[in-house]
Amino acid sequence: KAGVTQTPRYLIKTRGQQVTLSCSPISGHRSVSWYQQTPGQGLQFLFEYFSETQRNKGNFPGRFSGRQFSNSRSEMNVSTLELGDSALYLCASSLGASGTYNEQFFGPGTRLTVL
Amino acid sequence: SQQGEEDPQALSIQEGENATMNCSYKTSINNLQWYRQNSGRGLVHLILIRSNEREKHSGRLRVTLDTSKKSSSLLITASRAADTASYFCATDERGGSNYKLTFGKGTLLTVNP
Numbered sequence: 001k002a003g004v005t006q007t008p009r010y011l012i013k014t015r016g017q018q019v020t021l022s023c024s025p026i027s028g029h030r031s032v033s034w035y036q037q038t039p040g041q042g043l044q045f046l047f048e049y050f051s052e053t054q055r056n057k058g059n060f061p062g063r064f065s066g067r068q069f070s071n072s073r074s075e076m077n078v079s080t081l082e083l084g085d086s087a088l089y090l091c092a093s094s095l096g097a098s099g100t101y102n103e104q105f106f107g108p109g110t111r112l113t114v115l
Numbered sequence: 116s117q118q119g120e121e122d123p124q125a126l127s128i129q130e131g132e133n134a135t136m137n138c139s140y141k142t143s144i145n146n147l148q149w150y151r152q153n154s155g156r157g158l159v160h161l162i163l164i165r166s167n168e169r170e171k172h173s174g175r176l177r178v179t180l181d182t183s184k185k186s187s188s189l190l191i192t193a194s195r196a197a198d199t200a201s202y203f204c205a206t207d208e209r210g211g212s213n214y215k216l217t218f219g220k221g222t223l224l225t226v227n228p
Contacts, residue, residue, distance in 0.1 A: 043218035
C-alpha cells in the first residue's frame, strides 16, 4: 500500500496570506490527524477527522481549520498567516479513531515558511 | 502543555552500546507509543504499549511502562549509526469521549560509528 502523502512538501508564503495543505491517507484508513511541529513547541496536535467529522481539536486559534472528504483525504487551511505559523505540518492516518489502540502512520510533512 | 516529557533531551553513544530513553507523563493514559523521526522528516511508529502491559519487545527495542510512576522507557540494544534520530513518546490520554495523541519534546539520539 502507498503511504501517507502530503502536498506540497515545501511552501513559502507571506504574512497575511492563507494556505491550504493536503493529506492523502493510506487506503482504507478513515482517521486523519494533523500536527504542527516547531523547534520551540515541539509536536502539537491540531485536529483529528474521522469519517468526515472533526473528532477532536487542539489549542489553536480559529485561523486553523480543516476538513475531510468522503474518500478520507483531508485538507487543512491556515488563514491570515503569521510568522509563528512557520513549521513542519504533519499528517497522520490510522485505521480507526484515536483511543482504539491504532498506530498512526505519518506522512513526510509540509514545510511551511512564512516571510 | 506537553503530556509526555522525554529524558534526556540529547544522548550521544558509540555504535554497539545500548541507549535508554525515558518518558514521564501526567494523566491517566489509554496507551503509550514511541516514534522515531529522522531529521525534519515524518515520524515512524516504533512500538505501542497498552496501559495494562508492563513490557514489550520488538527486535532490538524494549519498552517498559510503569503506570504507578507514570513513566516509560525505551531501550535500544546494540545501537547502530542508522539509529541516529529523535525519539518521541506519545500518549493517548484517557478520559472523555475524545482522545488525542500528545507528544513529548523528544530525545535526540546520536550514535557515533
